[in-house]
Amino acid sequence: MTTARDRLLELVTDLAVVHGRVTLSSGAEADYYVDLRRITLHGEAAPLVGEVMLDLVDDLEVDAVGGLTMGADPVAAAMLHAAAGRDGRPLDAFVVRKSEKAHGLQQRIEGPSIEGRRVVVVEDTSTTGNSPLTAVQAVREAGAEVVAVAVIVDRDSGARERVEAEGLTYRAAYQLGDLGLG
Numbered sequence: 001m002t003t004a005r006d007r008l009l010e011l012v013t014d015l016a017v018v019h020g021r022v023t024l025s026s027g028a029e030a031d032y033y034v035d036l037r038r039i040t041l042h043g044e045a046a047p048l049v050g051e052v053m054l055d056l057v058d059d060l061e062v063d064a065v066g067g068l069t070m071g072a073d074p075v076a077a078a079m080l081h082a083a084a085g086r087d088g089r090p091l092d093a094f095v096v097r098k099s100e101k102a103h104g105l106q107q108r109i110e111g112p113s114i115e116g117r118r119v120v121v122v123e124d125t126s127t128t129g130n131s132p133l134t135a136v137q138a139v140r141e142a143g144a145e146v147v148a149v150a151v152i153v154d155r156d157s158g159a160r161e162r163v164e165a166e167g168l169t170y171r172a173a174y175q176l177g178d179l180g181l182g
Contacts, residue, residue, distance in 0.1 A: 005055070005173070008048040012039055012153065013179055026128045026157075032181060034153050036124035040074035049075060050082030052173050053122065053150060054091075060147050060169075063117040066094035066109075067135040071124040075152065079122070094119070096135040108138050115143035123151045126172075129159035133166065153179065 002010075015038045022033040039045040053075060057065075066076040076093035083091035094111035121135045132149045139146055149163045154172035163170040 004048045004051040008039070008045060008052050009174060009178060011042065011045045011048070012036070012174065015039060015042065015045070017179055017181065024127050026130070028127070028157070034125050034155070034179065034181075036071070036152055037074070039152070040078065040124055046074060046078045047082065049152060050078030050080075053079050053152065054082050054086070056150050056171050056173050057120050057148060060120065061118055062091065062120050062147055064092040064094055064112065064114050064119045064144075065122050065150075066096060066111065066114075066119065066139075067121045067123050068096045068131045068138075069098065071131060072096070072122050072135065075122045075124055092117075094139075096138045098134075109142050114139060117144050118147050119144045120147055121149045123149070125153040125155060126151045126159035127155045127157050129162035132159070132163060136163075136166065136168065 016035050018033045018035055021029060021031060023029055040049055065079045066072055073095055080091055080093040092112045094109055094114055097108050119139055121132050121139060123132045126132060136146050146168060148169035148171055150171045153174045154160060156176045160170045
């Protein structure tokens with residue numbers, strides 16, 4: 001029987017790994033790109049993302065998940081829906097804007113309040129750790145306790161080390177070796 005983790009890995013490998021020269025958000029160049037939006041916004045894969053990511057942080061006591069828009073948004077939403085289908089324990093999601101809104105309530109973090117709550121900052125993939133660490137800072141400023149950072153794919157290029165240097169637990173569902181890369 002194929003597990004959710006195995007099937008998601010198949011889909012990531014088949015749909016998200018794009019070969020060819022690309023420039024990453026860090027400015028570094030690579031011979032491939034892992035486009036996880038092809039996964040997190042895919043009808044079959046998105047529910048699997050929720051299941052696999054919930055399993056990844058299952059041992060942690062968490063009230064909410066979220067991170068820097070755009071990569072984190074579908075990951076957090078998938079986890080929220082997967083949690084509702086499990087034991088009924090509520091799990092909220094939140095979105096960290098890149099900057100505060102200049103209108104409305106002028107919030108940097110959207111969704112239910114995370115003040116005083118335990119959260120996991122999520123991301124689809126991480127190269128340097130910049131996006132999750134930007135979210136960590138905003139979440140801490142909002143009064144939440146960051147329990148961990150969790151990503152679907154770690155590019156094995158320094159994100160883990162940077163996040164752990166900040167005293168945070170870092171988890172990745174898959175490494176590059178799992179995808180036949182690296």
